[in-house]
Amino acid sequence: MFSVTGLNGASSNGSINVKDAGLIGMITLRGDLKSDAIAKVIKVVTGTNIPDQRQCVFTSKGATAWMSPDELLVMVDYESVDATIAKMEKSLQGVHSLIVNVSDARAVFELTGSSIRDVISKGSPADMSSKILPVGEVRRTRIAQLAVAFWFTSDTTARLVCFRSVAGYVMDWLENASEKGSEVGFH
Amino acid sequence: MLNFRCPNCEITADETDLHCDGQAHIERFGAGASDDDLETYLFMRHNPKGVHFERWRHVFGCGKWFNAARCTVTLEVFGTYSAQSLVPPKSLINKIKKKRPEWEGFVK
Known part of the structure; x- marks a missing residue:
């Protein structure tokens, strides 16, 4: 496409x-930002830690921006969004969270x-x-x-x-x- | 111009970044309530000349709700606090009392 x-x-x-x-891959992630499960998944997909309040953190792999007390914006390559979401959903199974592709x-x-x-x-x-x-x-x-x-x-x-x-x-x-x-x- | 510090994202935002949703700490009555209680819940609101407690939402920012105490005459903002409070925090009430000795205190 x-x-x-x-x-x-x-x-x-x-x-x-x-x-x-x-084109930038953007994923909205909502959940408890203090939970270890979310910290782990963010580390895997963007290489960053959970950003402090109102911060945006980068690595060569991607970026994570703090959007609200329970929301992050995860930025990755546009082409890898679907694979990234699949990975996130798999590792956050059973953890109360919401993952949406907002790239487009x-x-x-x-x-x-x-x-x-x-x-x-x-x-x-x-x-x-x-x-x-x-x-x-x-x-x-x-x-x-x-x-x-x-x-x-x-x-x-x-x-x-x-x-x-x-x-x-x-x-x-x-x-x-x-x-x-x-x-x-x-x- | 009103400036509030959002207690959720700790940004000072002006009123155009926010949305006001009227009086805070309204006691809700639903099915099975008496007509008087339902009427009070739906229609009766304080309209003070002075200290007022309100619900605000950081609508262009973090999107979260908070409560605020301000003066309807001077637009002075006394403070903001979590929306998850049944009554305003004691420290805020004491602060307002110090500034407005004639204030009758928080009325639900």
Whole structure:
């Protein structure tokens, strides 16, 4: 089967660079994050530990992001999602949990530039200062009236996730907010 | 603008990240209850000028519920606490009493 992202490779180059991050395997895992069984399965599929509150942790194998007190977002290769889910379901048999493939239900943006914090601040109530939102911390909030989650992977790069159905709107919004000449220079 | 600290994800979020669901600590009455009890449960709400206890949901964030105490006049937020509480925590009540000596105390 031929898969495309909700953004279909869109990109824009204003005060920051916005581009489609491509196909990413994303799995929602809900359950008791303090349980050993879940810690074990996360270690096997992404190589990471259970992230602390609001953190996103990476290895070369994948990433795990803390979404809420009982929810993780597991990121792996797009092609390996089905196999990963099968593996997770098998090892979590009998453990109260929920595993869902959300790869095609989300759109992921790759943001690059030194003014990402200013651009997102234009439409989000989140405190974007690097003290409140350091590199590696996930913030779930809104942009305009849409639910998004984002985290900085370095001082000048960030990932932003939204629902696939609104990917086009978020792309337009980011393009508009990062239009050249509209820099804020606050953060 | 109201700012609440969500006790579930420990993020300070403003009211546009949240959703308010009215008065907290409502006693529920269902099938078999008297008409008066059912009416109170369904329709009767406090409408104080001052300290108010509310249920809020971190709807754009972690998605979890919590309770909050705030002043309906000044919009001062006294504190937030777990939604899994039948009454507000003692420490929060003491804190509010200190700030609002004229407050009659928590009424269910």
